[in-house]
Amino acid sequence: MRVKRWDIFLIFCLFWACGTSLAQAQVYFSPREILAKDRPESWVMKLIGSELQMTAMGIAGGAEPWKIEFGAELGWIPSLDDNQRLIGFDGLKRENVNRTSIFARPRVEIAFPAKFSLGVGYIPPIRIGGIRPNVLAMSLGRPIVLRPRWRLAGRIHGQAGTLSGDITCDQDTVNAGNDPVQNPFNCAAPSDDQMRVHEIGAELAAAFKVTHRLEPYVAPGWNYFANRFQINALYSGVSDHSLLIASGPTFSLTAGAAYRLSEKLRAAVETFYVPLSVKRGGVETTDSLFNVRGSVFYSIR
Numbered sequence: 001m002r003v004k005r006w007d008i009f010l011i012f013c014l015f016w017a018c019g020t021s022l023a024q025a026q027v028y029f030s031p032r033e034i035l036a037k038d039r040p041e042s043w044v045m046k047l048i049g050s051e052l053q054m055t056a057m058g059i060a061g062g063a064e065p066w067k068i069e070f071g072a073e074l075g076w077i078p079s080l081d082d083n084q085r086l087i088g089f090d091g092l093k094r095e096n097v098n099r100t101s102i103f104a105r106p107r108v109e110i111a112f113p114a115k116f117s118l119g120v121g122y123i124p125p126i127r128i129g130g131i132r133p134n135v136l137a138m139s140l141g142r143p144i145v146l147r148p149r150w151r152l153a154g155r156i157h158g159q160a161g162t163l164s165g166d167i168t169c170d171q172d173t174v175n176a177g178n179d180p181v182q183n184p185f186n187c188a189a190p191s192d193d194q195m196r197v198h199e200i201g202a203e204l205a206a207a208f209k210v211t212h213r214l215e216p217y218v219a220p221g222w223n224y225f226a227n228r229f230q231i232n233a234l235y236s237g238v239s240d241h242s243l244l245i246a247s248g249p250t251f252s253l254t255a256g257a258a259y260r261l262s263e264k265l266r267a268a269v270e271t272f273y274v275p276l277s278v279k280r281g282g283v284e285t286t287d288s289l290f291n292v293r294g295s296v297f298y299s300i301r
Contacts, residue, residue: 040086060117060141069109073293078101123161138157192233
């Protein structure tokens with residue numbers, strides 16, 4: 001029989017009401033739960049996965065074969081307000097998810113014959129705000145239509161990796177001790193949680209050349225996420241090792257502009273939008289991602 005997250009929450013309430021401490025008793029749970037697509041936990045996993053999604057930063061493909069570009073990408077991660085942070089236990093527990101406002105990713109683009117272009121990006125396991133990422137992203141694109149003033153290109157892409165850290169019970173919450181406001185779930189130690197991201201997608205991009213240097217573009221896309229969140233936390237006498245599984249499609253819209261700084265140097269700035277739905281307190285709302293990102297690429301040949 002599958003144990004649901006509500007069962008864990010009810011057990012927490014029982015231990016809290018009886019005043020049972022972790023030293024007196026400890027209940028071990030390791031349920032596996034498939035989340036509804038509009039659960040707050042499912043919503044935040046798609047939100048984070050979308051923030052890390054690697055976009056084309058221009059129009060894919062069409063370069064001279066074996067041209068190699070090395071680049072750096074910088075993106076803005078919007079902070080969540082107190083209401084958006086009500087995520088755990090189907091929106092009953094406020095999570096500390098605002099760890100950083102930016103992310104950086106080195107990238108390389110390699111042009112192949114037949115106008116194909118391979119992109120690879122990697123977010124290394126450097127701990128930021130208590131979270132250690134380790135995410136690899138790849139893409140393959142090719143122009144479909146090439147005209148002197150405009151271009152149309154297709155691209156498939158994907159990413160896989162993990163985000164690890166004290167998400168369920170963060171260090172600041174644990175330091176609050178028995179404070180019922182700062183530590184309402186009696187977190188006894190920093191948790192060692194892990195979110196696993198898997199995403200595949202496809203997009204169609206169109207660009208219009210304003211000058212020989214400036215090229216605005218727009219790219220609608222479809223993506224599919226298969227995410228997992230492994231909890232490893234101690235709170236209120238409960239040793240929680242729940243596995244939360246969330247999957248489903250998203251749609252995205254990218255709009256930006258690429259600018260050729262020199263023969264070997266180019267830059268791009270874009271906005272990225274993903275509409276997301278979430279149900280809080282029995283009411284379903286749209287709580288979407290909107291962020292801004294930019295990149296610079298240098299060609300070695």
